[in-house]
Amino acid sequence: MNRNQGSLLTSIYTIIALAITMIFFFPLWWSFSNSLRIPKETFTVTGVGVPFINFTPTLGNWQHQLSFPEAQLALTNSSVIAILSTLLAVVVGLPAAYALARFRFRFPPNKDITIWFISQRVLPPAAAVVPFFMIWNMLGIYDTKFSMILVQTTFIMPFVIVIVRQTFIDLPIELEEAAMVDGATHIGAFLKVAVPLSIPAIAAASLIMFTFAWNDYFFASVLTMKNFTLPIWAASDVGTRGIHFWFMAVKTMIAIVLPLILCLFAQRYIVRGLTLGAVKG
Numbered sequence: 138m139n140r141n142q143g144s145l146l147t148s149i150y151t152i153i154a155l156a157i158t159m160i161f162f163f164p165l166w167w168s169f170s171n172s173l174r175i176p177k178e179t180f181t182v183t184g185v186g187v188p189f190i191n192f193t194p195t196l197g198n199w200q201h202q203l204s205f206p207e208a209q210l211a212l213t214n215s216s217v218i219a220i221l222s223t224l225l226a227v228v229v230g231l232p233a234a235y236a237l238a239r240f241r242f243r244f245p246p247n248k249d250i251t252i253w254f255i256s257q258r259v260l261p262p263a264a265a266v267v268p269f270f271m272i273w274n275m276l277g278i279y280d281t282k283f284s285m286i287l288v289q290t291t292f293i294m295p296f297v298i299v300i301v302r303q304t305f306i307d308l309p310i311e312l313e314e315a316a317m318v319d320g321a322t323h324i325g326a327f328l329k330v331a332v333p334l335s336i337p338a339i340a341a342a343s344l345i346m347f348t349f350a351w352n353d354y355f356f357a358s359v360l361t362m363k364n365f366t367l368p369i370w371a372a373s374d375v376g377t378r379g380i381h382f383w384f385m386a387v388k389t390m391i392a393i394v395l396p397l398i399l400c401l402f403a404q405r406y407i408v409r410g411l412t413l414g415a416v417k418g
Contacts, residue, residue: 165393171386172198179382202387211370212391217282218366219350222289223343229290230297231339235327237298238305239313251302254295262292262355269360280362288356293346297339304338305331340403348396367392 170186171179173194188194202208233254237247245253269288273279312334313326321329332339354368361369371388 168386168389171383172390174198174383176381176383198383198387202384202391207365207370208391211365211367214282214285214361214364215351215367216395218285218289219347221282222286222293222350223347225286225290226294226346227297227339227343230294230342231301231332232327234298234300234302235305235331238302239310239323251299254298257292257295266356266359269356273360279360280364282364285357285360285364285366288360289350289353292356293349296346296349297342300342300345301335301338304335308334344396344399344403347399351396352392 167186170182170188173188173196174182174186174192175195175197178192182192184191186192237251241247242250269284270279273281273284278284308331313330316326316330317323352368353366354372357366357369367388371385371392
């Protein structure tokens with residue numbers, strides 16, 4: 138294949154990739170565009186809904202939605218639950234990941250323990266929600282942020298264990314042995330050597346866990362009433378005249394903005410963390 142043919146194929150692949158990207162991006166763009174329109178322009182704007190070109194944008198829908206106490210409560214609950222459950226999952230999951238990477242267990246073996254953690258993500262949420270519902274009622278913590286933090290931690294912790302465990306395995310053990318020769322304990326080598334070197338993987342796993350906890354709808358719909366979260370609030374915008382698309386667009390963008398900002402700031406950690414150890418030699 139000569140250089141011209143290679144350039145032509147690259148151009149074709151680029152065009153195809155851009156077309157596919159636009160297909161997936163268009164619903165997000167349409168939500169953003171609808172959030173800036175007055176209600177009567179929801180179905181009357183022509184073109185692709187470009188502000189200042191196809192219509193005059195307004196922040197009235199945003200101001201209207203964010204002024205409600207329910208919106209502020211939903212944002213607060215989602216933020217607290219997602220952040221604290223992610224932190225708790227990291228605190229509990231990192232030692233487990235390190236132990237599975239550096240120590241050998243006879244019964245059950247490391248492989249079976251790792252598979253058991255992975256199975257927590259395979260487990261259908263519907264199979265666990267009733268036990269959680271009964272236990273939280275017995276303990277008197279139903280419909281609290283604390284109970285939702287525990288639930289989310291249980292189901293997102295496998296991410297940090299599986300992802301960071303592989304990173305710990307790929308780290309040269311000689312670095313930790315050198316620290317222990319200088320007087321460090323296993324815990325000291327873990328905290329001062331293994332964890333700092335695994336920051337990219339920890340950041341990637343944390344972002345994935347935060348996104349799952351932020352977007353959860355099923356557990357929040359069953360285990361909360363007054364302490365509802367953002368997905369529950371976003372799904373509630375159905376009035377007697379049907380769905381208010383202009384308000385739904387605002388809620389959709391609010392739900393997307395925070396994870397999107399985190400992804401933009403942490404994208405280099407995500408790529409490095411998820412590919413660390415993928416290539417050796």
